[in-house]
Amino acid sequence: MALPSLNGMRAFEAAARLGSIKDAAEELHLTPSAVSRHIRALERNLGQELFERGFRQVTVTQRGSYYARSLSEAFDAIWRATDDVSLYDGPRRSKLQRVRLLCEPTFLNLWLADRLPSFRREHPSVDLEISTSGKRTNFDLAIVDEFVYKAGPALTLMIPLLLTPVCAPSLLDGPVPLNSPADLLNHHLIHECETTRWKQWLEQEGIQDGMPHSGAVLHDCTLIMREAMNGAGIALADTIMAQDLLRQGRLVAPLEARHTYPAGYYLQQRRSVGNKPGTGLFQDWLLSEVADHKRAMAIV
Structure with missing residues (x-):
């Protein structure tokens, strides 16, 4: 036929x-x-x-x-x-070293940005063009956060979301105890966009119908982390948001409990990048850094 x-x-x-x-x-x-x-x-x-x-x-x-x-x-x-x-065309070779990346703002600001100098040292010939908004299909690579049930076949899961409470070290020495999940109800909780995440996390710890009477609702994850560092309350952070700040001692995780959230950070590659120089280098470097992160945070 x-x-x-x-x-x-x-x-x-x-x-x-x-x-x-x-x-x-x-x-x-x-x-x-x-x-x-x-x-x-x-x-x-x-x-x-x-x-x-x-x-x-x-x-x-x-x-x-x-x-x-x-x-x-x-x-x-x-x-x-x-x-x-x-690629046999010499003048085009240098032009193709530019990699266009779409990156979710939290992933970029709280995790990726401080690792980019390492990539530049390893691959000085690759230029990155990074945006936090736009259509995925207009970029060589896209790092996005997505709910598991919405993730299509074009997305490759890099890191599942694990949520744990984090706060300033000073809160551990404060007058209000912070030794168990139930103690959270006596503290000021910082919410991301809405109160559902905290409610679900507390329920996973066996605390039903328990929500504090007050709590800020913030719509920017970088702001949430800054507020937590400033002692404004306890935030519920995923491992990407918190890893570097925990390592630096600017935040602490007062409880060992971590619970999964039905979402993750995914990578999408635009089909037409093919063997475009630089894209493969950046993707391999990124996945190596992600593997290091997962080992450091004990993520299976």
């Missing part, structure tokens, strides 16, 4: 890989309706549906999953071959 339209294959592969018609449209610079039309045309050409369509969501069928993996491998081979050929 004749090959289907390349547009249809590209639209289907992107939608299956990203788990979203909308995200596929962004990557391909098309409208969602155009992507849907291309996929419908491909399905008519193949004589079968590749997606099971439900209310506001699509799920790849078993045969569709096989087809999507095969197309992904084929497109990857095309990208690699194209990049390998293009």
Whole structure:
């Protein structure tokens, strides 16, 4: 049989890989309706549906999953071959050393920023362009925080979120005891965006219907950490937020208990980066730093 339209294959592969018609449209610079039309045309050409369509969501069928993996491998081979050929052009080589990174602000400000000098020393020929907002498909790499149930196949989990209370060392010597989870109810708690996280964490410690009468609600994680360091209260921090501040002694973890939160920090690589110089170097360095972090924080 004749090959289907390349547009249809590209639209289907992107939608299956990203788990979203909308995200596929962004990557391909098309409208969602155009992507849907291309996929419908491909399905008519193949004589079968590749997606099971439900209310506001699509799920790849078993045969569709096989087809999507095969197309992904084929497109990857095309990208690699194209990049390998293009790298023989000397003037372009230096231009391709720039890596565009989209990074979640908390991850950047409280963890990654202080490690970047190490990357620059190891790879002085690689320039980084870092943003904290924008469309993921416009960047070579994206570091994002996402709920587990929302993480599509294009995202690779780097670090699961583990939450633990942290505070200024001075609170340990204060007049209010801080020896057990129940003691938290007598302290000023600092909340991130809403009070649900603290409530769930306390319930995991067997404290039901126990919430303090007061607590600041802040919408910036860097501010939360600064408030905790300044003795304003006890914050519930994930390991990325707290690792360096705990090591420096600017914060302490008064309790040993840590509980998982159904989210994590994920890495996404834009398909078209292929063998782009610098991207692989940064990704390998980042994953090595993350592995060190997980060992230091005893994260399995």
